[in-house]
Amino acid sequence: MEKVIDITERVPAMKKRRKRRTNFKFIALITIFLLIIVVLLYFQLPYSNIKKIDIKGAALREDAFYLQQSTLQVDDSLWGFKTSEVEQSIAENEWIKSVDVKRKFLNDVEITIEEWQKVAYISKDGEFYPMLENGVIFSEANEIIPIDAPIFLEFEDEALRKKLLKQLAELKPEVLSQISQINANPSETDPYAITLFMNDGYEVRADANTLGEKLNYYPSIIAQIEQQEVFEKGVIDIEVGTYYRPFSDVYTLNSDVEAESEEGGQEEKQNDEQQEQQTGEE
Template identity: 30%
Template sequence: MTKNKERTSLLRFTDRLPKLKRHHKQLHKRLFILITLFTIPLLVTLYYISPLNSLSKVEVEGNQNIDSQEIIASSDLQVGQKLWSQYLDREEFTRKIVQELPRVKNAEIKFSALNQFKIDVTEHEEVSLLAEDEKYYPILENGEVVRQPEERADENKVILENFNSQNQIMSTIENYYNLPDEIQSDVSQINYTPSRNNEELLTIFMNDGNRVIVNISNMEQQMQYYPQVAQEMDDNGIVDMEVGIFVRPYDENSTEDEQDENEAE
């Protein structure tokens, strides 16, 4: 009789064992959830009051002609201020860079470390130079003139002179860079020389000693004929492409300034 009771008690305990295990697991699960619910807000709070939530450093990459500190200053990013609020407004900071620095084509702010930013910069290419008062100002691919004078001209860039409109500059540059390489390399300088009846007129100084008079709008088309025309010329002179193509010699009795005036009329 006693053995039967012991056997019955053992069976009942064995039946209850899986239930106890499940209950134990449920307790662990609830405890984990409670710990998580309390821990996450605590960690978030600690993060927001820690130095990790403040911008500690800003670096710049991709800049060639602009000082890194100038780019950082123009962005208005503030080291020591809240990290995420500045990151969420990163498009506004990059817009300030592009607006204040004409050389910058576009900029992008990224994380470079846990609480550090990197500004990736792409600069506009310098395509020519504007001559003014015996100094040379870089002209960018968008026609913008950078008002940072250079004492010497870069021999690899064509020189523009007497231009006062960004649209004129852009149109001239676009036409010039559409010319064949051999014609581009033979151009030393392009002057804007409008006449009373033609506001598009250019005077192009060639390395071979000739000058070409041509309209901005048909410069690309007309200049294609220059190599053939120059080859047929016995002496240096003026190739007038304003209307058709005419060649005339320099007036040996005129000064260079007088020649320029005559060409502009």
């Protein structure tokens, strides 16, 4: 025979389960209520205000400039602004590559700035203006001769200048730091010809279209030249292939050409004078 459980025996167990459920619901409601109170107090009291604003990545301009651009101030509400609007305000500057604004912890704001890389300077009216990899000439000049990037001279062609800046941005930092000065030497046969004067005394003849690819091998080229028992600094040509000529050969050749030109000019002058004398005698 099956045992029949009296309903009166199940009533205490049912009461216990019902009491546990009621207690759990009550605790959950109290917890939610307390959380709401804490959140409301957080927003109402100064605890939700900005205590610190960190600017990271600034190099071309000071932190104070970017802080002013953000329109944020200490003691402003941490939740009273949109990060996208702050990012857009700072990104309007043409030397800015990207901006990231984040709320950190309960009271901090972190603004991370990425500027376009400074790769060269251009000389104007005796001052040196930084040039960035995106082609922008930065508005604030250096009063002293810069040593942290090459100087552009005789670069009136804006398209050539922008092309070369992009190429310089592809160089390894240790190679870029070796360049002292860059001159434009365009011709009818090669409108992109340039000459680089290096800090270690060498000259490099190159093409602005392929500079970034070829000049990164500069350290190994110099190492091969200086491995010779007797070597002389000179001109490294990487326009088409890669070859090297000592200064004594390059500039002796140029001197000979100039001397021949002068001699030819003197001979023409003497011939002209003789013809004038003969005409006068007649």
